[in-house]
Amino acid sequence: MSQNFEINRANKGNIDFIKIKGYLDAHTAQVLERTIEELVKDGRVKIVVNFRDLEYISSAGLGVFMVFIEEIRNGGGDIKLVELKPKVFTVFDLLGFPMLFDILQHEEEALHKFQTN
Amino acid sequence: MMRANYKEFFQVIKRIFAMRSAKASFLFAVSKVVVDIIGVILPAAFGNSLHMISTVLLLLTLSFWLWSVILVGKMSESDQSEQQRIKELNRIIGVLPFVSLGCVVFTSLAEFVFLGQNAEMNLIQTIVMNMCMLGFIITIGECVGIAYRSLTIRRTKSTNGILKVLGVMFIVWTLLVFMDSITSSVEESFFAIIGTFSFLWVFIRLRKIQWLNSLSRSGKISILWRAGLCIFVCMIMSGIMSGNTEANQSGIRYTFPGLALTLAFIFSITGAALSRLSISILFSLPTAQFIDRRNYEVESLIELNRLALSETSIETIVETIMYRAVEATKAHAAWCEALDPNSPEYIVLASVNLNDEHIAWFHRFSEFEEKVLRSKEQILLPNLDDDKELAYLTKFPKPLARSVLAAPLFSGAKRVAMLILVKQEQYGFQNDDLRLISAFQHNVKIAFDNARLLKESLENERIKKELSVASSIQQNLLPQKIPDIEGFDINIKCIPAAEVGGDYYDFVRLKNNKWCLIVGDVSGKGIPAAFYMAHVKGIVFTLAGMAESPYDFLCKVNTALYGNMERHTYITMSACMFDTDNKQLIIARAGHCPTFLKQSRAVAVLTPRGLGIGLAGESMFTKSLQELSVPYNEGDIAYFFTDGVSEAKNMVNDEFGYEPVLDVLRSLTDSASSSDINEIIMEQLLHFTEKAPQHDDITSVVVRCLSDKDTLQELISYPILQQ
Numbered sequence: 001m002s003q004n005f006e007i008n009r010a011n012k013g014n015i016d017f018i019k020i021k022g023y024l025d026a027h028t029a030q031v032l033e034r035t036i037e038e039l040v041k042d043g044r045v046k047i048v049v050n051f052r053d054l055e056y057i058s059s060a061g062l063g064v065f066m067v068f069i070e071e072i073r074n075g076g077g078d079i080k081l082v083e084l085k086p087k088v089f090t091v092f093d094l095l096g097f098p099m100l101f102d103i104l105q106h107e108e109e110a111l112h113k114f115q116t117n
Numbered sequence: 118m119m120r121a122n123y124k125e126f127f128q129v130i131k132r133i134f135a136m137r138s139a140k141a142s143f144l145f146a147v148s149k150v151v152v153d154i155i156g157v158i159l160p161a162a163f164g165n166s167l168h169m170i171s172t173v174l175l176l177l178t179l180s181f182w183l184w185s186v187i188l189v190g191k192m193s194e195s196d197q198s199e200q201q202r203i204k205e206l207n208r209i210i211g212v213l214p215f216v217s218l219g220c221v222v223f224t225s226l227a228e229f230v231f232l233g234q235n236a237e238m239n240l241i242q243t244i245v246m247n248m249c250m251l252g253f254i255i256t257i258g259e260c261v262g263i264a265y266r267s268l269t270i271r272r273t274k275s276t277n278g279i280l281k282v283l284g285v286m287f288i289v290w291t292l293l294v295f296m297d298s299i300t301s302s303v304e305e306s307f308f309a310i311i312g313t314f315s316f317l318w319v320f321i322r323l324r325k326i327q328w329l330n331s332l333s334r335s336g337k338i339s340i341l342w343r344a345g346l347c348i349f350v351c352m353i354m355s356g357i358m359s360g361n362t363e364a365n366q367s368g369i370r371y372t373f374p375g376l377a378l379t380l381a382f383i384f385s386i387t388g389a390a391l392s393r394l395s396i397s398i399l400f401s402l403p404t405a406q407f408i409d410r411r412n413y414e415v416e417s418l419i420e421l422n423r424l425a426l427s428e429t430s431i432e433t434i435v436e437t438i439m440y441r442a443v444e445a446t447k448a449h450a451a452w453c454e455a456l457d458p459n460s461p462e463y464i465v466l467a468s469v470n471l472n473d474e475h476i477a478w479f480h481r482f483s484e485f486e487e488k489v490l491r492s493k494e495q496i497l498l499p500n501l502d503d504d505k506e507l508a509y510l511t512k513f514p515k516p517l518a519r520s521v522l523a524a525p526l527f528s529g530a531k532r533v534a535m536l537i538l539v540k541q542e543q544y545g546f547q548n549d550d551l552r553l554i555s556a557f558q559h560n561v562k563i564a565f566d567n568a569r570l571l572k573e574s575l576e577n578e579r580i581k582k583e584l585s586v587a588s589s590i591q592q593n594l595l596p597q598k599i600p601d602i603e604g605f606d607i608n609i610k611c612i613p614a615a616e617v618g619g620d621y622y623d624f625v626r627l628k629n630n631k632w633c634l635i636v637g638d639v640s641g642k643g644i645p646a647a648f649y650m651a652h653v654k655g656i657v658f659t660l661a662g663m664a665e666s667p668y669d670f671l672c673k674v675n676t677a678l679y680g681n682m683e684r685h686t687y688i689t690m691s692a693c694m695f696d697t698d699n700k701q702l703i704i705a706r707a708g709h710c711p712t713f714l715k716q717s718r719a720v721a722v723l724t725p726r727g728l729g730i731g732l733a734g735e736s737m738f739t740k741s742l743q744e745l746s747v748p749y750n751e752g753d754i755a756y757f758f759t760d761g762v763s764e765a766k767n768m769v770n771d772e773f774g775y776e777p778v779l780d781v782l783r784s785l786t787d788s789a790s791s792s793d794i795n796e797i798i799m800e801q802l803l804h805f806t807e808k809a810p811q812h813d814d815i816t817s818v819v820v821r822c823l824s825d826k827d828t829l830q831e832l833i834s835y836p837i838l839q840q
Contacts, residue, residue, distance in 0.1 A: 026641055033685070058813075059640035059760065063685030066732060070684075087772075095689065095708040096728035099741050 015046045021053035024061035033064045045077025048110040052083040080110040133185045142181030149174035150247045186258040190265045206266045211343040214350040220252040260387040267390045273325040286315045294378040319389040334405035341398045344391040351388035355381040417441040425564035434564045436467040446550040448538040495524045500543040520545040524554045528565035584616040602632045606821040608791035618814035619646025625661035637690035638759040667692035667705035668744040675730045675738045687731040701748045713756040715782045751824030761815035768809045777801050791819040
């Protein structure tokens, strides 16, 4: 299962970019959860998650973003979600995520938002 | 030990006495004594005929006794194992010298006491001499028993032939002997020929004695000692018994001329058999240790195989292999420790001749621990004295080890334990030991693997059972019967992906007493989802009666659950109130899949706003939640589902989506009932997914608004359907 999922990390200044690829389900969600956990532990709370290569997200996969959001926002940061495929966006949208998260078109937009806030 | 031998001997005698022929023999013996006594009391009455009768009775006693001995030998052949028979033979061999010597000494003593008295025997003399005679008969029986048993422990093609020839020889000899004692006409040389022939016959023909190989070295040595003593006694005896009568006018041959010669013959036969055995044992002794070891190896491997098939406890397996290894390699001490890859600590599973302190000494030197105690393969340190660093092990208050053999034990590819054998002498282990230990390693691996599999399958079985219980409990949490809601025809299909799942549906009455359908889905699946589902059921049950509307209801549920679940868990839920008074459906959606509504020809996808339950606090949740009021008409259809329907996947991972269901709804005829519709949707779904495994729970709800006519029909058809 987990071979269908990949995470690439990069950072620009104090902003971290996580690029996820493949299938995000109950199994692979744990990998992503650990990645975000590591960042939060290091006090890196400005996170942009790029969904460009994500094919599928399950309900358990969605839950990962809920785990740290409170802690991150209390620390003055945020998780911004960018480049969601329409199918993936529908899943987020049905659940009402656009009301909870910043869902944007491009990484630059997210970068800009972080820098201006 | 001697006492046990005598016990065994008397047991054999007892067994012989139990035979009918032995009892007859005893009767003949008694009659002989009586005849002899008559001869003493009335010496002149019957003349020589009494002597004749006495001799015949003696012959009868002897032959019946020997017959019983052979019968008993035959009996033990059929109901004792070879090992038991060898043991019995060994014991009889051990007893024979004492019995025969005892007889001879007693007889000689009697002769000495009676010596010089007149030639005519008195009453006491007659009785004593008859007792001596009985003793000799028993001795002859003993000898015959030994000869017979050593010939028949393992029968071969030639056994019966040898026995027959011997039997004929024995009868010829005995008849000649007794004829001689009566007529004195047989030449000594004739006896010599028969005796020598029989001796050589037995000695040469007793070839098939492979059963000796099954004895351990110590068993062979024990037989060898006893047989040696026996041969010695046999030689002396046959000498004494066949001593020349002409030369000395006393001695046993003179007193019991017939019996003595018979004894001489039988002693020489027994001596021949035992000599042959002894020589074979002597030749096999150098290889005995080797054979012992092979036997032990085979036995150990059989034992390990048995364990591999039946034992689930790793400790028992480890202990058995350790004791077996110690025994086979003659190690002085050994221990077995469990390995934990995550921890430097070791756990001693079993040990022989070593306590924890000793074992700690072995662990003291970290290089030794690294190299030997954590070795990935067999390792042999033949001489610790050579190694300065390890020499301390040879010194310790008492020497712990001078040579060490360590072997890892595997389960699958995982090293789970180490077996360490030590000897207090240099170069204590040989290549043979290494080979044996690797055989053990293979067997232990099989035993471990089997134990693991057995444990796993038992565990799986248990989990399966518990899951099936959980599954039936969860089925009971769902409504057992869809309530009759006036003007609606409702059908629900719920197919969990596993035994238990996170899908939930229910019918509750709100505060205004109106029915409300709830369809929900806990994020994730399996057991965690099922737990939350049960939790949600409780909350729904409690809060429904207090809620004014679906909107109010979902807000209350969210308030109750928010912050009380794991952070990554949430629940999506749709609630639909059937407002039959105003002919409208009131629908609210908390992050759940949309509701499809078919009105006349058109099908709408209703997606009122709403966050999933548990994602946000009260204020945000209430702010985001929307409620829809949809007036309904006869024939309208509302379709509720969980993502198990829309996200069902086929073999190439395509999703089912909304379209197929929307198509079904669009193309419906008015007459289709809710169960027909649901059936069609499920068929489409199955057709789509084919053989792909179901990933998520599926809940599919069809609500059909009935026309008055339908309602009427329903009412009429209901009792008919009941029949």
